[in-house]
Amino acid sequence: MKLRFEENSIRLRLSESEVAQFAQSGRVSVVVPLGPTEHDNLTYALERSESEEFRITHGAGAITVKVPAVLATNWTSTDQNGLSATLMMAGSQPLKVIVEKDLDCKH
Template sequence: MKLRFEDNTLRLRLSAEEVATFGETGQIASHVPLAPGPDGTLTYALQRAPDNSTAAAETLRVAYLPGRLTVLVPETIARNWVASEEIGLSATLHVADATELRILVEKDLGCRH
């Protein structure tokens, strides 16, 4: 799974295998060692959120703890996305006064010719 930040945009791109794993297990995570020791790793994840949870709220959400960034996708949206030809999911969140974060989750399926 690829993670990209650009200005106020967070983008995750998943290979076909990762999309399948996400569909089966409801989550997928990657780890990037940034410094020595147990606190020196950044974990970023994509996770299904039950539709009845406050995390679902009918749109993509972000949960952040030091060293862990999780994009939460409501269960119904996640299941529909995995099973369809739809390439991407997106949402814009208000994260602070007059500050927005755009979230993109995309299938990275390569060229289809």
Template sequence: MKLRVRGNSLRLRLSRSEVETFDQVGRVEEAVRFGPGAQLVYAIERATDGALSARLEGSLVTVSIPAGLADSWCRTDQVGLEADQPTGDGQTLRILIEKDFTCLKTRSGEDESDAFPNPHDHC
């Protein structure tokens, strides 16, 4: 799972196997390790209700996806989910969850064997 943070936006991209795991188990989690005892953990989880949302607890970022949205996204060709979450200070956090596609140009060191086929490959 890839995490991209830019300004007030949070984007997670999941590979095919991660989407399958999320569909079956209801949670996928990754960690960035900065050293002994120091890590940033990010996860997506299926929620029973509510809206697509994100929360930060200590060094854990969790994005919750309502079950209906999660099921539809995992089981169809739907590329992504998005939401704007008020932050309580007059700003919003943009949340995007996407299926990870292969790049149109090969990049050295990038393993894309588990990525979704890029729909633009067939133009």
């Protein structure tokens, strides 16, 4: 899974196997070591949620994008390529959240 930050946006791109894992388990994650101990890792994840809205949680070296279950099921079971939402953050700043299938990805 690829994570990309740009000004006021976060994008996750999942390979075909990651989309299948997400469909089956409701979660897919990647751990990036950023230092000599496990406490220095950055974990980013996509998670199915019972909430009716997109959400992002973060803290203690983890970022999780939570997608409503209904949208997640539809996305994983059809040829729909992406999901997106704009969340309002602190100071009325919009954050665009994009989740996409990266089906041409071979790694």
